[in-house]
Amino acid sequence: MPLRAIAYVSQASPELSVARLQTVVEDAARFNRLAGVTGVLLHDGQRFLQYIEGPPDGLDSVYERILQAGSHVDIVELARSHLGQRQFPYWSMRALPVDASKLRQLASSDWSGFSRTVESDDAAPTAVDLLSALVRPMLSAR
Ligand SMILES: Cc1cc2nc3c(=O)[nH]c(=O)nc-3n(C[C@H](O)[C@H](O)[C@H](O)COP(=O)(O)O)c2cc1C
8 A cells, every 4th residue: 555644844823722732633633543644743832743644545634634724824844755664653643742942853854755764874863763763752651
């Protein structure tokens, strides 16, 4: 089955409460499960960085919902590409709180092709490397 992924950043609407964000994520997880989409949503209190992956049809319908959501504005797509295999298959959606500096670092990292560095490589970590490092400690709390 072909797979694709999208990453974007956005700005939370000023009126978005913590309680409302929880509902948004629960709603997202429910829809993503049906669409076969997995991923993660980083939030620093003001900005979002979301990574989603799945079959093209499912991904398109999820991204359309994201683009329509009033809970955030200024959506900027960071990358969109085909994938050989899922990189973050753990959750249909999960919000992870992160520092603003971490989110900024991720947003300005190399997202091209959603590639990872090889372990022996001394190249700078890619965005997917950094995202994996953030997600890894959460996996035991799945
Ligand atoms: C930051 C953010 C991430 C979202 N992620 C997803 C998602 O992964 N899948 C999905 O189906 N909907 C997603 N949505 C849409 C919400 O689940 C929900 O339908 C929407 O936010 C409700 O509309 P409102 O924001 O206009 O109140 C997202 C919305 C926001 C604001």
